Structures are given as structure tokens and as C-alpha cells.
Amino acid sequence: MTDQTQTSTHGPAVEQIVELSDAALLKGMWTADDLRRQIDLSDRHLWVALADGGEVAYRELGTQDDAEIGREVLGFTLTCVHTYEELDAELQVPVEELFDREDCPVGMFKSLVVKPSARDRRLGTELGLRAIGETFVDDERVDEAIAVAWVRENNVANLELVETYGELIAEYEEYYGEGRDCPECPGENYCGCTFRIYRAPF
Helix, strand or coil, X not given: CCCCCCCCCCXXXXXXXXXXXXXXXXXXXXXXXXXXXXXXXXXXXXXXXXXXXXXXXXXECCCHHHHCCCCCEEEEEEEEEECHHHHHHHCCCCHHXXXXXXXXXXXXXXXXXXXXXXXXXXXHHHHHHHHHHHHHHCCCCCXXXXXXXXXXXXXXXXXXXXXXXXXXXXXXXXXXXXXXXXCCCCCCCEEXXXXXXXXXXX
């Protein structure tokens, strides 16, 4: 499988990821600058599925140059490792409802998105397995990981994926509520989506 690093067909990888995130998750959830900063952090891992002729190439964006590659991004996942305090800042619910301090640090799937035209090809599963290996299994600090998943009709594959590997520990209606521009919910700056939180040991 070839791994050409430049084409003139598509914009920078990070800009394509922002477009995917805006359309599938929440508008403004990520900016290109946010993602470039994530790449520079040792406990963040940004994996992409790239169009490679008629096949798919998977790679971790590990440098600023990687962030600018011009090939079509078919999907991405961003994972991290969080301390108790970082997890408290990240979640929209009190961390003590879900974890004890001694449970941390924990791995976390922050985002997993596959382009609609590329679904039903196991891209999400392949991205998830690569991220698990890099972020969680190979990190001696991490004994378990969590995933926060939208309960949406267009997110069935992701729900099936996390239910295969994880245990449902909580469900919240209107997880975000006001102040988030959701592509699925009517009105502006509102997300009424239900979220499920899963955890899995490693």
C-alpha cells in the first residue's frame, strides 16, 4: 500500500477534520489550531484514515507537517490520557459521579468520526483499535479507558463499537444543553442529545 504524503486535491488534514467534526459532532468543537496543538502533546494521539487509491491508509498525525497533508481524510479519532482534574474539566458532569481519584489517569476517546460516504467499511473499528494500542495498552499508567458517545441515528456504528468493548456506566439526557451548536438539534446554540459514558479495562 502506498503512502504518498501530498496531493493537490484536498486541503490540510486538520481543516478536513474540523469540517467532519462540525458536520457530525458539534459546530466549533475543534479548530485547526486546537488540533495542531493536540499533535504536539505526548499524551494525545490523532489518528486518521486516508484515501489511498482504492484502499485506506491509517496513520497517526505526529508532526505539524502531518497536519497539513493534502489527502482526503475519511475519518479520524482523537484519544488522550487524563488525570482526575483534567477529566473533571473535560466532562459535563461531576467526575466524582463516575470515578474515584485512584482510578486515574484514564484513557479517553475524545472523538471518533467517519465520513458518511466511507461508512460500512470498518474504518471506525480500525481507527479505534489503533488508538487503543497507542494510547491505552502501551501506556503503563492506564488501566482503563472511557468513551462518551452520542445517542443518535447517525452514530449507531460508534455505539455498537463502544458497547462491544466497554461497559455502560451512565446515561445523560441533554448532556450539553445550552451553549453548543449541534447539527442534529433544532435551534441555535443548543444540544439536547443524550450521551452514554462507557468504560473498559486494559
